[in-house]
Amino acid sequence: MTLLLDVTLCAFVLGIALAAVAGHGVFRAVVFFIVYGLLLSVAWVRLDAVNVALAEAAIGGGLTGVLLLTTYGKLARDGAEAGAMGGGFNLPVGLICAGLSGALVWAWFALPLPDAPGPQTAEALPRAGAGNPVTAVLLNFRAWDTLLESVVLLTALIGVWILGRDEDWHARLGLPQHSRPGGVMAGFGRVLPPVGFLVGVYLVYVGADHPGGAFQGGTVLAAVGLVAALAGQIRPPRISDWQWRAALVVGPLVFITSGLAGAMFFGGFLTLPADIAAGAIFAIEAALAVSIAVTLALLVIGPPQAGHRA
Amino acid sequence: MPIPDHATLATYATYAFTGVGLFFFIAGTVGILRFPDVFSRLHALTKADNLGLGFITLGVAFQADTWRDIAVLALIWALALVAAGTVSQLIARDALAERDGR
Numbered sequence: 001m002t003l004l005l006d007v008t009l010c011a012f013v014l015g016i017a018l019a020a021v022a023g024h025g026v027f028r029a030v031v032f033f034i035v036y037g038l039l040l041s042v043a044w045v046r047l048d049a050v051n052v053a054l055a056e057a058a059i060g061g062g063l064t065g066v067l068l069l070t071t072y073g074k075l076a077r078d079g080a081e082a083g084a085m086g087g088g089f090n091l092p093v094g095l096i097c098a099g100l101s102g103a104l105v106w107a108w109f110a111l112p113l114p115d116a117p118g119p120q121t122a123e124a125l126p127r128a129g130a131g132n133p134v135t136a137v138l139l140n141f142r143a144w145d146t147l148l149e150s151v152v153l154l155t156a157l158i159g160v161w162i163l164g165r166d167e168d169w170h171a172r173l174g175l176p177q178h179s180r181p182g183g184v185m186a187g188f189g190r191v192l193p194p195v196g197f198l199v200g201v202y203l204v205y206v207g208a209d210h211p212g213g214a215f216q217g218g219t220v221l222a223a224v225g226l227v228a229a230l231a232g233q234i235r236p237p238r239i240s241d242w243q244w245r246a247a248l249v250v251g252p253l254v255f256i257t258s259g260l261a262g263a264m265f266f267g268g269f270l271t272l273p274a275d276i277a278a279g280a281i282f283a284i285e286a287a288l289a290v291s292i293a294v295t296l297a298l299l300v301i302g303p304p305q306a307g308h309r310a
Numbered sequence: 311m312p313i314p315d316h317a318t319l320a321t322y323a324t325y326a327f328t329g330v331g332l333f334f335f336i337a338g339t340v341g342i343l344r345f346p347d348v349f350s351r352l353h354a355l356t357k358a359d360n361l362g363l364g365f366i367t368l369g370v371a372f373q374a375d376t377w378r379d380i381a382v383l384a385l386i387w388a389l390a391l392v393a394a395g396t397v398s399q400l401i402a403r404d405a406l407a408e409r410d411g412r
């Protein structure tokens with residue numbers, strides 16, 4: 001019975017992936033991509049990787065889907081023909097993609113197989129400061145990767161802001177949003193945020209010992225902020241607002257500071273001694289969650305656009 | 311005939327309620343594919359979301375170990391209800407505006 005479920009799931013993942021890539025029309029491809037992300041997260045649950053499933057559903061399916069839909073909407077508003085995708089085979093693009101795929105396949109075979117988590121990991125886990133092995137790896141054993149990831153997000157946001165026009169630079173981010181006072185969206189924007197805020201904070205909080213963490217919780221918090229902004233309950237900030245800039249960098253800043261403290265006092269960049277590891281990881285996760293939430297929300301809101309058609 | 315124990319009864323309840331839920335999902339899917347306009351398709355969609363997910367939640371709740379799990383399941387269903395209701399209102403309003411020539 002479970003084998004049947006897994007086979008069906010695999011077939012759906014492959015079929016939906018094919019539909020997203022090979023179908024006609026950008027909108028259809030985006031919708032298939034979102035479905036693909038949700039199915040992948042079910043697949044991760046089947047593999048008992050709930051952390052990854054949460055991240056995939058929140059970021060891969062949800063947030064990336066919203067970003068793609070926003071982009072599609074902007075293309076349509078700007079009069080770019082978003083419906084046409086090529087109209088035939090594009091040789092240079094095909095060659096580049098085939099080359100990239102080939103390189104990845106080569107890397108897959110060329111790299112040594114990673115060792116399965118051995119006794120060393122199990123032995124180090126109690127000293128890692130996190131009962132959830134995934135969190136222990138992300139914020140202690142391989143903290144370097146996570147640090148770079150958090151900086152990549154910030155870089156992506158700066159890249160989006162660069163797309164804004166000079167005369168709009170001091171305007172509020174994104175398109176002006178308005179909802180009918182007392183209407184459905186305004187009500188939704190008041191009802192959902194308290195519950196969503198609780199869920200987001202909870203996901204960050206339990207991340208140390210259970211599935212959850214800064215990325216998953218931060219994405220939920222970003223979605224809460226977006227709903228409130230879409231409902232007109234809060235207004236998007238300007239780039240010059242220093243509080244928001246501080247929120248963007250606090251995560252990487254706390255992370256780097258902790259890393260430097262490790263280098264100075266504990267014998268290595270990002271080294272966490274066992275007796276303070278739990279507190280340090282919690283502080284880093286909390287700060288990271290704030291930065292991730294603000295960065296992701298502002299990514300979706302987009303560059304400043306004063307005076308554009310709503 | 312022996313009286314089935316609690317676990318067996320819970321399993322039967324799960325089969326029954328998730329079965330009803332699946333029926334609503336299938337009916338909703340058929341509706342989305344076959345109904346002629348946006349408004350009736352929304353009707354089909356929200357039936358799948360509300361009743362389908364509701365019955366599946368109810369069925370799964372019989373497998374929950376603690377009251378906390380049941381509360382979480384209920385919260386998930388409630389959130390899906392609020393989201394589905396809001397989204398269908400917004401889509402319907404947009405479709406109305408489009409039909410009336412904005």
